[in-house]
Amino acid sequence: MATVAQPQVIDEAYERSLWSPITVWLTTTDHKLIGIMYMFTSFLAFLVAGIFALIMRVQLAQPNLNVVDAETYNQLVSAHGTTMIFFFVTLFLTGMANYIVPIMVGARDMAFPRVNALGFWLVPVSIGLYYSGFFAGGALNAGWTGYPPLTSKHFNPGLGVDFWTLSLIVWAISGIMASVNFLTTILALRAPGMTLLRLPLFVWAQISTSLLLLIVGAPLAGAMILTEIDRQFGTNFFTSAGRPVLYQHLFWFFGHPEVYIMILPGFGMISEIIPVFSRKRIFGYESMVLAIFGIVFLSMGVWAHHMYTVGLNIYVETMFMALTAAIAVPTGIKFFNWMATAWQGAIEFTTPMKFAFGFLATFVIGGITGVYLSAVPVDTQLHQSYYVVAHLHYVLFGGSVFTIFAGIYYWFPKWTGRLLNERLGNWNFWTMLVGFNGTFLIMHTLGLDGMPRRIATYAREDWAGVNFFITVMSFLLAFSVLLFVINVLYSRKHGVIAGNDPWDGNTLEWATTSPPEPYNFERVPEVRSFMPLRDAKLAAAGSPTASDH
Amino acid sequence: MSRSTSRPLRLVLASLVAGAALFVVSTPALANGLSLIFPDPASPNGHNIYDLYVWITYPAAVVFIGVEATLLIIIFRFRRKHPAQVGASWHGSTALEITWTVIPTLLIAVIAFLAFQELQRDFSVEAANNHPDLNVAVRGEQFSWSYTYDQGFTVKNQMVVPVGKMVHLTFDSTDVIHSWWVPALNGKTDAVPGYTNQSWIKVDPGVLGSCSGNDRHRDQATGGCVFHGECAELCGAGHYSMQIDVLAVSQQEFDAWTKKQQTPPATPKPSPSPSPSASPSAGPSPSPSAKPSP
Numbered sequence: 001m002a003t004v005a006q007p008q009v010i011d012e013a014y015e016r017s018l019w020s021p022i023t024v025w026l027t028t029t030d031h032k033l034i035g036i037m038y039m040f041t042s043f044l045a046f047l048v049a050g051i052f053a054l055i056m057r058v059q060l061a062q063p064n065l066n067v068v069d070a071e072t073y074n075q076l077v078s079a080h081g082t083t084m085i086f087f088f089v090t091l092f093l094t095g096m097a098n099y100i101v102p103i104m105v106g107a108r109d110m111a112f113p114r115v116n117a118l119g120f121w122l123v124p125v126s127i128g129l130y131y132s133g134f135f136a137g138g139a140l141n142a143g144w145t146g147y148p149p150l151t152s153k154h155f156n157p158g159l160g161v162d163f164w165t166l167s168l169i170v171w172a173i174s175g176i177m178a179s180v181n182f183l184t185t186i187l188a189l190r191a192p193g194m195t196l197l198r199l200p201l202f203v204w205a206q207i208s209t210s211l212l213l214l215i216v217g218a219p220l221a222g223a224m225i226l227t228e229i230d231r232q233f234g235t236n237f238f239t240s241a242g243r244p245v246l247y248q249h250l251f252w253f254f255g256h257p258e259v260y261i262m263i264l265p266g267f268g269m270i271s272e273i274i275p276v277f278s279r280k281r282i283f284g285y286e287s288m289v290l291a292i293f294g295i296v297f298l299s300m301g302v303w304a305h306h307m308y309t310v311g312l313n314i315y316v317e318t319m320f321m322a323l324t325a326a327i328a329v330p331t332g333i334k335f336f337n338w339m340a341t342a343w344q345g346a347i348e349f350t351t352p353m354k355f356a357f358g359f360l361a362t363f364v365i366g367g368i369t370g371v372y373l374s375a376v377p378v379d380t381q382l383h384q385s386y387y388v389v390a391h392l393h394y395v396l397f398g399g400s401v402f403t404i405f406a407g408i409y410y411w412f413p414k415w416t417g418r419l420l421n422e423r424l425g426n427w428n429f430w431t432m433l434v435g436f437n438g439t440f441l442i443m444h445t446l447g448l449d450g451m452p453r454r455i456a457t458y459a460r461e462d463w464a465g466v467n468f469f470i471t472v473m474s475f476l477l478a479f480s481v482l483l484f485v486i487n488v489l490y491s492r493k494h495g496v497i498a499g500n501d502p503w504d505g506n507t508l509e510w511a512t513t514s515p516p517e518p519y520n521f522e523r524v525p526e527v528r529s530f531m532p533l534r535d536a537k538l539a540a541a542g543s544p545t546a547s548d549h
Numbered sequence: 550m551s552r553s554t555s556r557p558l559r560l561v562l563a564s565l566v567a568g569a570a571l572f573v574v575s576t577p578a579l580a581n582g583l584s585l586i587f588p589d590p591a592s593p594n595g596h597n598i599y600d601l602y603v604w605i606t607y608p609a610a611v612v613f614i615g616v617e618a619t620l621l622i623i624i625f626r627f628r629r630k631h632p633a634q635v636g637a638s639w640h641g642s643t644a645l646e647i648t649w650t651v652i653p654t655l656l657i658a659v660i661a662f663l664a665f666q667e668l669q670r671d672f673s674v675e676a677a678n679n680h681p682d683l684n685v686a687v688r689g690e691q692f693s694w695s696y697t698y699d700q701g702f703t704v705k706n707q708m709v710v711p712v713g714k715m716v717h718l719t720f721d722s723t724d725v726i727h728s729w730w731v732p733a734l735n736g737k738t739d740a741v742p743g744y745t746n747q748s749w750i751k752v753d754p755g756v757l758g759s760c761s762g763n764d765r766h767r768d769q770a771t772g773g774c775v776f777h778g779e780c781a782e783l784c785g786a787g788h789y790s791m792q793i794d795v796l797a798v799s800q801q802e803f804d805a806w807t808k809k810q811q812t813p814p815a816t817p818k819p820s821p822s823p824s825p826s827a828s829p830s831a832g833p834s835p836s837p838s839a840k841p842s843p
Contacts, residue, residue: 072785143783148727149742150785155691240742244726280636281630287646308739309728314668321664325657329650336649339619345636346629357620364616368609371657375605375664377598377672381587384728384781448587448765450732452781455789462763506668516842 021470030518034120034416038095041123042088045257048129049083052076052480061471064457064463073456074141075134075160081144082164086171086259087127089400093265094131094178096407097206098184103509103516104200106191106524106532111184117175122174130167130529133160140164143454145255146227148238148247162231162534165224177224179210179239181218193507193527197289199488200507200530204289205268208296212257212264215300220237220254223247246309249498250477260299262294262396263279266403267334273387274338276503278345281338285530291337294330294482294528298323307324310381316374324374335360350503351425368393384454387447393440405432405484413490413502417514418495432480438473442466506531588764591776591797592608592734592750594671603666608656677747681717683710688694689720689727689780692787702810707794708777711803712754720746726783731778731795733764751798752839771806773798 025037056076059067068076102110110116133139139160142150151161186199187206199207199426226237227247236242274281282288304312304320339362347353369391373379382388405428413419446466458467501510511533512521528535586603590596627636670676685708686697696704710716720729720740730737731750738748751772760767760774768775773796780791798806 014793062759069786070789073781074786074788077783121615127792141786147726155725155785167555222570226765240724244743246742278627278636279634279639284646285640309739310741311739311744314672317672318661318665318668322661325661328657329653332653333646333650335616336645339616339623340642340645341640342623342627343637345627346624346630346634347623347627349624357624361617361620364613371609371660372602372605375601375660377664377667378602378605378736380672381598381732382604383737384730448732450778452730452779454783455779455788456786459792460763462717507564524755544721 011274015487021463030116031110031113031116031360032099032516033099034116035095035099037120038091038098038123042091042095043085045087045127046092047485049088049479050481052080052083056080056472057471059457063459066457068456070456071138071141072141074454075139077147077454078140078143079134080383082130082140083127084396085262086168087123087130089257089262089396089404092296092404093124093209093262094175095211095399096269096404096411097182097202097265098178100509101203101206102185102189103512103520104203104304104507105194106508106521106527107187107189108187108519108521108524110181111189112181116181119174119181121175121310122177123233124169125173126167126170127165129170133158136160145251147251148227148230148244149240151227151231152239153234156237160181163450165228165231168224169221169543172217174226175213179214182206182210183214186422191524191532194532197370198527198530198532200268200308201271201285201288201292202265202268203273204292205264205266208292209261209264212261212299216254216257216421219418223250223254227251243501245307247543248307248310249303252306253300255306256303257299259395260295262400263403264295266400266407267292267358267386269403269407269410270338271274271334271358272507273352273406274341274354276505277350277356277505278342280341280345281531283340285332285527287333288337291330291358294333295327297328300329302457305374306381307479308376309383314376319508321374321376325371328367328371328374335364336365342462350367350409351420351422351429352503353408354429355402355409356424358429359399359406361401362394362398362433362437364400365441367395367525380452382447384411385442385447386453388449389453390440391445393436397436397440402432405429410503412491413495413498413510414509414514414516416495417490417491417498419498419502420495421487424483424490428480428483428487431476431483435473435477435480436477437468439477443470446475460471503531506534508532511536559656588733590764591753591756591774594676594749594751595733597667597671598736600665605660605661617719627628638697647738654709665682673809674707677749679749680715680748682714684717684719686719686721687729687740688793689722689724689729689784691724691785692780692791694729694780694791698807698810700807704810707796709773709796709798709803709806710750710752710801712752712757712773712797714800715751716749718748718750720748726782727780727784727791728782729778729793730781731793732775733762733776734795736779738779748773750795752795756797757799766795768798771796771798771802773802 025033055068056073056304059065059073060356096117102108130139134143138158140146140163141160144154146164151269156372165437169263190199201342229235229243230237238244240245271282271288287507302320302324304316305324308317313527328417333544349357367389373382373388373391409420446463447453449459451463498514500514502514503510508525508527509516510519511525525532525536574828587595590599636710647811664761684699687708688695693705694708696703696708697701718729718738720738721739721744722742726742727740728737729740734750734752735748739744740746748825755773756765758771764777766775766777767773776795776797778795780793784791
């Protein structure tokens with residue numbers, strides 16, 4: 001516990017906050033500063049990958065354009081996917097949890113602060129390795145999934161593939177470190193009285209995410225290592241002489257749970273935000289926890305639904321279809337519970353709550369198209385088409401990104417002491433909602449009509465109108481992100497002072513100062529339910545507390 | 550108060566504007582022939598996939614409308630009226646939770662069952678080998694397709710098949726993974742180096758009469774219908790250019806075409822004997838290029 005041993009150093013870091021000398025940031029082991037660094041780094045990645053997406057949209061705005069050549073386009077496709085999935089969503093959520101989870105459970109820091117710092121500092125190494133490809137003759141050009149034999153030495157002699165495999169190996173190690181740290185922190189450092197069934201749902205979500213990454217991080221690294229051995233030493237694990245499809249099994253055994261790694265923390269945030277702004281207790285706490293673990297369990301038995309066209313036995317496909325469709329059940333339970341929580345609530349539509357409802361309204365579309373895709377025969381039509389592009393963005397943007405924005409607007413006052421501007425937030429929300437749906441809704445139609453994903457250009461004139469519309473809307477979406485950036489820059493200096501508890505919150509992070517002192521709490525509070533701060537407020541007002549655990 | 554009444558109005562307005570914008574922009578695209586579901590299916594398996602898609606749409610539409618309507622009701626009805634107001638105190642209902650666990654489970658089970666039936670009907674190895682009239686070995690390579698026929702010749706660029714005949718397809722690749730996709734006929738099948746996949750098509754004879762849609766065009770020379778598709782698996786820099794054309798013609802046209810393919814390489818066969826209709830009805834038909842392994 002190096003942090004507790006040297007409180008004065010951390011104090012200094014806090015006095016000077018974001019613009020403090022670089023040495024403080026380089027050497028800190030404080031979970032809050034590390035959390036901010038995770039978020040800052042991954043948000044930069046988000047902006048870069050977003051610009052890549054805009055370049056691709058310009059290229060696709062009309063048939064037969066040549067804004068970028070096909071090889072460059074393939075690199076942009078690959079970098080957009082890799083960056084958004086590995087370097088933005090997963091890592092931004094890690095950063096948020098890094099900041100919030102220890103405070104929520106009443107701990108003074110993560111269980112292993114130095115491991116935490118190491119885990120973070122592997123992130124720029126990982127990102128740097130991937131992007132080195134661009135300066136070494138071209139980065140990965142085989143899509144973020146990087147299927148061999150296209151990534152084998154014979155078809156891809158450049159260094160881009162090597163940088164990609166190394167980058168993901170480092171990323172997996174970093175993720176496994178963070179997972180071990182989160183699990184230990186949550187299991188070992190909880191405040192007195194905080195039993196497992198008194199954990200806030202965001203913390204439960206972090207447990208599930210960490211478990212998943214702990215289990216599937218190694219197979220990802222394994223797939224990357226074998227790919228690299230094939231490339232460097234001429235072995236035949238995944239080449240034409242070996243089993244290209246074996247790679248797909250390994251990759252998707254990681255890749256599908258990764259989807260839940262990216263969405264479960266978002267589910268957790270929504271489970272915190274909706275009760276607070278509805279002033280109503282979460283509906284069915286226990287079934288929410290059970291549903292999370294239902295998803296975790298099922299998510300590890302569905303990977304081959306990415307492989308329905310490789311020629312698996314139809315009975316094997318049937319099993320994967322049944323398990324995949326079954327995930328709709330626990331996800332549905334969570335959905336219905338959120339709606340039941342808001343039902344008869346006293347709702348205030350602040351920006352976080354708007355994003356939470358934006359998430360509910362859009363994510364349901366991704367869930368429903370997921371059921372279509374789970375049905376093997378239908379999937380053989382939709383697979384690798386723009387329908388899938390639409391579906392995955394409804395899940396990852398309508399799901400993960402909307403929840404991330406909800407979480408940022410919710411916790412920004414805790415991180416900085418100032419609220420984000422509500423007027424800009426309102427514009428941010430509406431432009432994002434319209435821009436997002438405008439971009440992705442009609443992509444379903446393109447896919448049904450036969451447009452494959454990852455094509456650098458197309459000849460069909462009848463696809464031109466829709467593609468042009470999508471390109472225009474994608475710039476509206478980018479504009480919404482710009483509004484957000486302006487909001488953050490403005491509100492950091494000029495935002496309304498938040499105080500400890502601007503939202504009338506339920507959980508422990510609102511019981512301490514904004515931002516919290518390095519040690520988080522002067523006195524670790526005692527916990528009697530999963531809403532300890534609500535209990536304290538009710539007790540102060542002389543009302544009976546909500547605790548019944 | 551005025552604030553809380555104007556907000557829902559603004560929400561409705563914004564949704565209307567967004568909806569109208571979508572409609573206005575998508576109408577020309579739809580009028581242009583862009584299909585809302587798949588292009589008109591022109592093979593029995595394509596038809597069955599289409600029907601399954603439509604079946605799933607019924608419960609999907611109910612769930613979608615139900616969820617969005619509930620969200621709108623919540624947004625309009627349960628706003629905070631005064632600063633001190635708190636929500637209702639209930640926070641659980643076993644009956645409700647059982648309901649919304651069991652009903653989705655049943656729906657999912659029905660969908661999975663329908664999909665399984667379709668899998669057995671059209672996707673099994675037996676279905677692909679069900680007395681084929683013709684065998685074509687499809688081979689992907691960067692960045693083109695080749696088609697090898699029973700009769701021993703190979704063509705590139707355009708596959709030609711007779712309408713109304715069961716065509717057994719085998720797929721493999723000489724280099725990286727490709728995926729053969731003609732949406733009007735069937736779903737995708739991957740062409741993977743190292744092993745052989747199989748599938749089948751049986752083009753509706755009706756397409757000789759009616760061949761309209763953006764994914765197809767009339768072939769003037771033969772009177773047949775050309776269906777268009779693309780490679781669906783990223784296979785390198787030329788991926789976008791890896792187009793697929795399937796020309797469906799009458800049996801007479803097909804026989805004439807076959808004959809023409811066989812004469813140029815100077816293979817003096819007195820009787821071309823394509824005799825696809827006389828293929829063995831008992832036992833699997835011999836496939837020259839690939840051994841289907843049941």
